[in-house]
Amino acid sequence: MSVTPSRVPVTVLTGFLGSGKTTLLNRILSEKHGKRIAVIENEFGEVGVDSELVIGAEEELFETNNGCICCTVRGDLIRILGQLMKRRDRFDYILIETTGMADPGPVAQTFFLDDELKSTFQLDAIVTMVDAKHFEQHVDELNEPAEQVAFADLVLLNKTDLVDESALTRIESRIRGINGTARILRTRNADAPIEKVLNVGAFDLNRALAVDQAFLEPEYPFEWAGVYQLDAGDYLLRAGGEHHEHEHGHEHVHGEHCNHDHDHAHGHDHAHADLDLVVVPLPAATPEALQDAIEQAVRSFSEPATVVNCHGEISGRGHFAIDISHGGADFALNIAKAGAHALFFEHHPLEFGLHLTGQRPVLERKFASHHHEDDISSIGISDPRPLDPTKLNQWLDYLLKTRGQDIFRMKGVLNVKGEDRRQVFHGVHMMFDAQPERPWGSAPRVNQLVFIGRDLDRAELEAGFESAVAK
Amino acid sequence: MAKQSLSFALEARAVAQLDDYVIDLAWSPDGKQLALAGGEGKVALADVDGKFSVATLGEHMLGTLALAWQPHAKRFATAGQDGSVALWDAASARQLKRWKPGVGATQALAWSPIGDALAAATGKSVTLWSADGDKIHSFAPAASTAVALAFDRPGTDLGVALNGELAVHRIEKSRYETRRYKWPAACLTVNFSGNGRFLASGMADGTLHFWNRSSGKDSQMRGYDGRVQRVAWSDNSKYLASCTGNDLVLWDFSGKGPEGQRPLVLSGHTDRVDAFAWQSGGEHLLSGGRDWRLVLWRPGRAREPIDVQMTDGEISAMRWSPDGKHVVVGEKQGRVSLFEVVAR
Numbered sequence: 001m002s003v004t005p006s007r008v009p010v011t012v013l014t015g016f017l018g019s020g021k022t023t024l025l026n027r028i029l030s031e032k033h034g035k036r037i038a039v040i041e042n043e044f045g046e047v048g049v050d051s052e053l054v055i056g057a058e059e060e061l062f063e064t065n066n067g068c069i070c071c072t073v074r075g076d077l078i079r080i081l082g083q084l085m086k087r088r089d090r091f092d093y094i095l096i097e098t099t100g101m102a103d104p105g106p107v108a109q110t111f112f113l114d115d116e117l118k119s120t121f122q123l124d125a126i127v128t129m130v131d132a133k134h135f136e137q138h139v140d141e142l143n144e145p146a147e148q149v150a151f152a153d154l155v156l157l158n159k160t161d162l163v164d165e166s167a168l169t170r171i172e173s174r175i176r177g178i179n180g181t182a183r184i185l186r187t188r189n190a191d192a193p194i195e196k197v198l199n200v201g202a203f204d205l206n207r208a209l210a211v212d213q214a215f216l217e218p219e220y221p222f223e224w225a226g227v228y229q230l231d232a233g234d235y236l237l238r239a240g241g242e243h244h245e246h247e248h249g250h251e252h253v254h255g256e257h258c259n260h261d262h263d264h265a266h267g268h269d270h271a272h273a274d275l276d277l278v279v280v281p282l283p284a285a286t287p288e289a290l291q292d293a294i295e296q297a298v299r300s301f302s303e304p305a306t307v308v309n310c311h312g313e314i315s316g317r318g319h320f321a322i323d324i325s326h327g328g329a330d331f332a333l334n335i336a337k338a339g340a341h342a343l344f345f346e347h348h349p350l351e352f353g354l355h356l357t358g359q360r361p362v363l364e365r366k367f368a369s370h371h372h373e374d375d376i377s378s379i380g381i382s383d384p385r386p387l388d389p390t391k392l393n394q395w396l397d398y399l400l401k402t403r404g405q406d407i408f409r410m411k412g413v414l415n416v417k418g419e420d421r422r423q424v425f426h427g428v429h430m431m432f433d434a435q436p437e438r439p440w441g442s443a444p445r446v447n448q449l450v451f452i453g454r455d456l457d458r459a460e461l462e463a464g465f466e467s468a469v470a471k
Numbered sequence: 472m473a474k475q476s477l478s479f480a481l482e483a484r485a486v487a488q489l490d491d492y493v494i495d496l497a498w499s500p501d502g503k504q505l506a507l508a509g510g511e512g513k514v515a516l517a518d519v520d521g522k523f524s525v526a527t528l529g530e531h532m533l534g535t536l537a538l539a540w541q542p543h544a545k546r547f548a549t550a551g552q553d554g555s556v557a558l559w560d561a562a563s564a565r566q567l568k569r570w571k572p573g574v575g576a577t578q579a580l581a582w583s584p585i586g587d588a589l590a591a592a593t594g595k596s597v598t599l600w601s602a603d604g605d606k607i608h609s610f611a612p613a614a615s616t617a618v619a620l621a622f623d624r625p626g627t628d629l630g631v632a633l634n635g636e637l638a639v640h641r642i643e644k645s646r647y648e649t650r651r652y653k654w655p656a657a658c659l660t661v662n663f664s665g666n667g668r669f670l671a672s673g674m675a676d677g678t679l680h681f682w683n684r685s686s687g688k689d690s691q692m693r694g695y696d697g698r699v700q701r702v703a704w705s706d707n708s709k710y711l712a713s714c715t716g717n718d719l720v721l722w723d724f725s726g727k728g729p730e731g732q733r734p735l736v737l738s739g740h741t742d743r744v745d746a747f748a749w750q751s752g753g754e755h756l757l758s759g760g761r762d763w764r765l766v767l768w769r770p771g772r773a774r775e776p777i778d779v780q781m782t783d784g785e786i787s788a789m790r791w792s793p794d795g796k797h798v799v800v801g802e803k804q805g806r807v808s809l810f811e812v813v814a815r
Contacts, residue, residue: 055552079576080552083533083534083536086511087492113698114677116743
């Protein structure tokens, strides 16, 4: 009898004060896209476009379940969304801007609260704006920036013009470490194309779960490898991206630079003064040879490293820990025998402006790393074995009861025994939505699960998964 | 009304159109006029006696949230998302006064039973105004947003639904003592039973609570599929009605009361129930919802609907006339229908 209208997609926009949320909102609202967008914002009055509907919200939190923090929702949003749905001029999108310090959890959880809300609205995506200039400082000092990144489906790394490439690479790596599955888009003045921000479908169970395959691969102790075709001889591995090739001949310049930096280097020394590096000679500069060398590289990483100080020497094989605690450090790489060599780096060398002078890698590859600077991280499980539905429910029930508060986001495609269709689920803390999706057909059946949260224990999650495997 | 007869039916009398989603309706005390509030913000007036046409008086930007007719008077008040409270004169069909009691949306209004005070819930603050809109009192702001208001029948207590508690302010000359009824979930409604013995609240955690006002004892009723947003006592305080999904759920307060008892579940709808109302001074209950059906019940006498009428769309609001002989029903698409309850 009653016609069920299609659900209205809702985008949640989070980000620290000054990250560019308002700029993005104003851009979206002023572009000619023919869509009717309602904006619910906290800092009322900032949005300067009056042709659209802009409603102020009061960030009114309430717990729906007996004091459980992870069942907290936003009462003001429920009311305002209800008001919006009473308008007969329906909206194509709803955008919710949160305050800079807001926890996106309660906003997202609101859309999982009950059938009435679920049948009317579709949480589309959580978009987190990151200010490239200040992110590293904020994420070290406060909890909220990492949490906002953890919740995100899309991270807009904004104000990229205010920092250099090595900082951007470093920030992206840090974001990846927190949230292994969010898309990262670089923007200067919040200039993201509207179609990349709205209607992303991140929570749409009907769409295939788009998880970066690299994230689901095994984790390695290194983030990046480059294959170089090198003749026998000495090469220079230099840190500090601002230096130009032509300076490299002047040994004394580097010496001065290096000494100059030594005095205050320890002042802002962080935990990663040493960068681990493994050098593996390859039979050929091919992807296959690089693939074959991974095992050896992992083994080498587990062995003690030779510590190499500024101006020290690295040989053509083995595990080294190079001291990069000060800018302008350089290291000699001695190649005894000409041929292809793979250099496996603990962190992406670009984060430190590290490069092999005069050489370009003929091949390079990024790896998922389990190195985390933050207590919030992502863990992916990829396993083809079919799951027992009862045991799966038991595991997930237990997991959410015991760890729901720490797990910010959870999503997955599951291969359930006796079920022809993919089982897909999405969760925000303990709020959870699951349903069967399209059939596997001839596609290889595989479980892909992603957990993003605080103090996640891979072994615990893997043991839980194991307990759900059908025997 | 034929006292012995169980056979009552609804007969359509008139239809009008509000150019808005009908969120609430209010009868004038003499039953001759009707105020209408719209979800997009319209405030309108209809003459029930005349040709039942709707005249728009004004609006609340971004939506009207509350409507209340002043007892014993020709005035009504509205409030909205824009935060303002407006007083309207039904005789002249004009706005008398409009003001903002505080910061934030004004979500609820309640007149004292004798009509000498209007309570308004704006954001976290609750304020009390005279019938002319002069401030009488501001209660200390609560820790959370006030979402519903109600006076008890004598008008000495004002209940406020908050996150985690119902606050009950005693209205005495220059003294406002507050009693708190706590439960760790958001209270969505506040409902005094007419006999003064109980205070009930629908909760966001899918429970319905009632407190015995003399002992303070809290009882919890469960089994709801989501937020309990609509709660109403029957005029005789016998039943506390609520809804979940397609059903009405009635708790029976006669005898030993509802504790440990199963509620009366009335199933006559095929989609969600969005509105229901008890007959003024009577025992009938009317319900409506997304299935376009208007269902008349007589709980305790019949478990089955005693009449069903089809409307033209999803039903969003309904109110009985003060004499209990008529009922007006509003739809989401703006249609407003007047029915008379007749003995068959």
